Amino acid sequence: MLIFLAGVGLWGLTAVRAFAQSSQAVAAPENVYGVQMHLHGSMSEGPGSMRGHNTMARQLGGVVDVLWWTDHDWRIAAHTYVTGFDFEDGLMVRSPVPKPGEDGEEQSTAGWSRVETSLPLPRFDTSFSEEQARAGSRSWKITAAAGAGDWQRIEYRFISDRKRHIASLASDVRLRLAVYPAAMDANARLVLRALLSQQPPEVRGRIDYVLSVGPGAGGEAGVPQTQPSSDPEDGFPLRVVPVRAPLEVGRWNDLVLEVSKDAERLRLGGWDNSLAELSVALEARDGASVTLYLDAFAIERQVVGQALFDREKELVSELHTGLVQHVGQEISYDAHLNAYGLNVPLTDFATWPHGLSAEQAVKFVHEHGGIVSLNHIFGPGGQEGLRDHTTGSNRERFERIKRGTREARAYGANLFEVGYRERFYNLAAYVELWDELSADGVYITGTGVSDSHSNIKGWQTGPNNFITWAYAPSPSQEDLIAGLLAGRAFFGDPTRFDGRLDLVTPEGGRMGQVVVTKQATQRVTYRASGLRPGQTIRIVRDGQPTGEHRLTADSFEHSQEIPTDQATFVRFEVLESGQPVVFSNPLYFRPDEPAGGVPAARRPHR
Numbered sequence: 001m002l003i004f005l006a007g008v009g010l011w012g013l014t015a016v017r018a019f020a021q022s023s024q025a026v027a028a029p030e031n032v033y034g035v036q037m038h039l040h041g042s043m044s045e046g047p048g049s050m051r052g053h054n055t056m057a058r059q060l061g062g063v064v065d066v067l068w069w070t071d072h073d074w075r076i077a078a079h080t081y082v083t084g085f086d087f088e089d090g091l092m093v094r095s096p097v098p099k100p101g102e103d104g105e106e107q108s109t110a111g112w113s114r115v116e117t118s119l120p121l122p123r124f125d126t127s128f129s130e131e132q133a134r135a136g137s138r139s140w141k142i143t144a145a146a147g148a149g150d151w152q153r154i155e156y157r158f159i160s161d162r163k164r165h166i167a168s169l170a171s172d173v174r175l176r177l178a179v180y181p182a183a184m185d186a187n188a189r190l191v192l193r194a195l196l197s198q199q200p201p202e203v204r205g206r207i208d209y210v211l212s213v214g215p216g217a218g219g220e221a222g223v224p225q226t227q228p229s230s231d232p233e234d235g236f237p238l239r240v241v242p243v244r245a246p247l248e249v250g251r252w253n254d255l256v257l258e259v260s261k262d263a264e265r266l267r268l269g270g271w272d273n274s275l276a277e278l279s280v281a282l283e284a285r286d287g288a289s290v291t292l293y294l295d296a297f298a299i300e301r302q303v304v305g306q307a308l309f310d311r312e313k314e315l316v317s318e319l320h321t322g323l324v325q326h327v328g329q330e331i332s333y334d335a336h337l338n339a340y341g342l343n344v345p346l347t348d349f350a351t352w353p354h355g356l357s358a359e360q361a362v363k364f365v366h367e368h369g370g371i372v373s374l375n376h377i378f379g380p381g382g383q384e385g386l387r388d389h390t391t392g393s394n395r396e397r398f399e400r401i402k403r404g405t406r407e408a409r410a411y412g413a414n415l416f417e418v419g420y421r422e423r424f425y426n427l428a429a430y431v432e433l434w435d436e437l438s439a440d441g442v443y444i445t446g447t448g449v450s451d452s453h454s455n456i457k458g459w460q461t462g463p464n465n466f467i468t469w470a471y472a473p474s475p476s477q478e479d480l481i482a483g484l485l486a487g488r489a490f491f492g493d494p495t496r497f498d499g500r501l502d503l504v505t506p507e508g509g510r511m512g513q514v515v516v517t518k519q520a521t522q523r524v525t526y527r528a529s530g531l532r533p534g535q536t537i538r539i540v541r542d543g544q545p546t547g548e549h550r551l552t553a554d555s556f557e558h559s560q561e562i563p564t565d566q567a568t569f570v571r572f573e574v575l576e577s578g579q580p581v582v583f584s585n586p587l588y589f590r591p592d593e594p595a596g597g598v599p600a601a602r603r604p605h606r
Helices: 050-058 259-265 306-317 358-367 392-407 427-439 477-485
Strands: 002-005 031-039 066-069 081-085 092-098 105-115 123-129 139-145 152-160 173-183 188-199 203-212 225-227 238-246 253-257 277-284 289-301 324-327 329-331 337-340 371-374 415-419 445-448 467-472 489-492 500-504 514-516 521-529 536-541 544-550 556-563 568-576 579-584 587-590
Touching (some): 031 337, 050 188, 066 306, 173 188, 173 259, 203 259, 277 289, 337 477, 358 371, 467 477
Parallel strands (some): 066 324
Antiparallel strands (some): 031 467, 173 253, 173 289, 188 277, 521 556, 536 544
């Protein structure tokens, strides 16, 4: 049987007027801040840590100023998370959880899966026995016999749908397991392995709880060992610390393993870790025979929900890396949107067990004074294979998503993640939808992000390593939000660019703003600095390229008259080897006021 935890949260902060309705235009002077706006640390399901991401950001040489953490709301709340497994129904169990975005339930699978090992035990058998039980009426019985020679083993890893078993060590994680060794000697041991997060400079911790009988079974932690990476996509060597615990034969041993405390005392990164992977291995040597029973496995998280969300803010305040740290959240049990703002609480899953739709998420965040980003619009997956959005069924899917997003006017979101080189579709698909939203009069700020869950992806290398540069008086949340809301931002690859982009008019219009004018034409000046040899500038009007300019210096300034007797928008891109590496946001023109007026943050000012 699986045991799940329904997430907890807090809804009831007093709503403040949303930035989307009340922000004033950003006043000069403006600075430019490089911001990674979609980033996952040790409170999400990947291997990355906060310290690790900070180290990678600093290696870019000052391009990045701000890290805005957006760990998953439902993971911080431990909503539908597995908290226990009692072996009553075998090694793999399906249990009901709330269906995302719909009434009713769906089945979620979790349990123990066999792992291939290099030197397996030659004889072993597993069953579910009523001979012994610590909880319920059955336990997991394992019998095995080793061959001659050194350690041989069988291993099982705990897995679950959507990785519902993982745990942030900031939630004070404790593991419980009942072990009954019926026949076991010093030539056999049970090892519970807890794989943790990546840590700087380049290492990943693992605690091996070694459970055995006989002399030397108990005592302090053993000598740390360095082992090759267990994950070919990770590449970080493992720092393995054995922690010994004694077992008594012929009785139930109720083990309590303090993973969070051990990660701190063993200097493996403390709270800035995820219990990312968990496995149990039976090892034996020299012909030893073993019979044991396992039962009452539990993953205890002492701090979840709003309390853990507050603890995350405490954690980032203690990093002291020279980078500014802000904490938002990715609303993601159903629709995926990032929420930014000082007063936005964690999603309340007691009220919303099925998660929030895009419309509900936008309303919730705006009611609490924040702004919202529409994330990876073509799907949360898709990084495992690129699809051509221009042909066949992929085109049909692309058109369906595009049509729905346009009809919903981007669901009222303030920001739109454009800058994915490869995320289900390529960058051109995101830009096409963004341009069509702009043509529809949806004034939404384009951003570039990595959505990195790993310290080794999304920084020096792509394909998805974009950041967003925001104009703001300071890197405070309030100032950055005001700048983003006004469209005062550009985005791109921080390894290919570290300068500025802007568009201006003689009357005071600037990038991101909406100029309402009765003039038949307007003069627009495109400005860029920090350009590199070989890069070019491409100007885009209403989604169509209108010209490309070769550079003769590291800065660029070009003016042109554009017709403004009808609604139009212009933006520009920096190209390298024919591919865009930086995008400005648009400057919009209209001959009359739009229905509902121009948002205050986007009105030009001198």
